[in-house]
Amino acid sequence: AQKVTQAQTEISVVEKEDVTLDCVYETRDTTYYLFWYKQPPSGELVFLIRRNSFDEQNEISGRYSWNFQKSTSSFNFTITASQVVDSAVYFCALSEPGTGANNLFFGTGTRLTVIP
């Protein structure tokens, strides 16, 4: 079963628009961790945020914000006032400590294109 679902394959927005990337996860563990990574055209995955399952507070970092809702198993990512440099593929990922390892299960990614 897919552990992480990113239903949006591609999104295009005009610069300065806000955009939300959806992430829905599936796990039976009560303790788990969620991540967002950015993969620009250069190919290197860049860590954006980590959130544990016990902390449902939303987080804001500059133009980025994250909305974690356990009730709907979602961990959505919003970019405010998008910029061309935000163009990339964004991955949501899940880690389940109960597996005994620190593996990341990635979604299929959402390709964001910001049009100037």
Place this chain on the structure above:
Amino acid sequence: EAGVAQSPRYKIIEKRQSVAFWCNPISGHATLYWYQQILGQGPKLLIQFQNNGVVDDSQLPKDRFSAERLKGVDSTLKIQPAKLEDSAVYLCASSPRRLRGSNEQFFGPGTRLTVL
């Protein structure tokens, strides 16, 4: 602080040939990961090392893939013989310590393999 280094960046081979990829993690990082990222998909874990021991290789096709991390620092991933479906980007990542499920992983630029 230097990031995760990988080489080569690109490799083109014919099916049934052998290929090897090298990874040097961030200094001091005990955990090293190899991921396979097929075009249009999220990365999938192949193998995880803790120092020079294997933590998880359940997703590694052991009939053709092998990996080692002899001195607990750099690592080599080998494919022998390669198949067309092995065409992908091979990503190496490292994390500083093994707190279960809590560590962000730092990724290298990847090696893009094309099998003809």
